[in-house]
Amino acid sequence: MCNCANLPENVVEISFSWFLRNSIMTGVDKFPEYFNGLESDNFLPELNETSEHYKCLDCGQYWYIQLDPDECPSPWLSIKYEGKGSEPSKNKIKSAIEFLTILAHEGFDEEPCRDKNCQHYKLKGKEFCHMHLSVV
Numbered sequence: 102m103c104n105c106a107n108l109p110e111n112v113v114e115i116s117f118s119w120f121l122r123n124s125i126m127t128g129v130d131k132f133p134e135y136f137n138g139l140e141s142d143n144f145l146p147e148l149n150e151t152s153e154h155y156k157c158l159d160c161g162q163y164w165y166i167q168l169d170p171d172e173c174p175s176p177w178l179s180i181k182y183e184g185k186g187s188e189p190s191k192n193k194i195k196s197a198i199e200f201l202t203i204l205a206h207e208g209f210d211e212e213p214c215r216d217k218n219c220q221h222y223k224l225k226g227k228e229f230c231h232m233h234l235s236v237v
């Protein structure tokens with residue numbers, strides 16, 4: 102059975118390459134429902150490199166899904182949507198990625214990002230902001 106109904110609107114499975122980078126993300130343990138990933142064995146179409154829009158056949162939930170480059174084919178970034186015609190826009194996808202990155206690090210520090218051209222605060226406990234340390 103799938104876990105769609107228990108998941109928030111957007112989730113990301115922290116990929117294996119992030120574990121290898123050994124970057125500590127305290128928000129991942131605090132908000133596990135956002136980072137444990139989407140689990141379903143029945144997608145329409147089957148998970149594949151060329152599709153981004155899927156329907157979970159267990160519960161009927163529609164998902165925008167980017168596949169994990171480390172571990173294909175399994176969902177990496179997943180965003181819920183209502184159905185045909187309401188697929189998430191490019192901006193919606195970007196804002197979901199920024200939100201998940203900020204949440205993974207539990208927000209910002211009080212110092213600016215170390216990139217001199219950058220206007221953002223750095224992520225808590227890190228030297229750079231969410232634009233440089235994106236989880237997707």
Ligand SMILES: [Zn+2]
Pocket residue numbers: 103104105106141157158159160161162
């Ligand atoms: Zn489902």
Ligand SMILES: [Zn+2]
Pocket residue numbers: 214215216219220221229230231232233
């Ligand atoms: Zn920055």
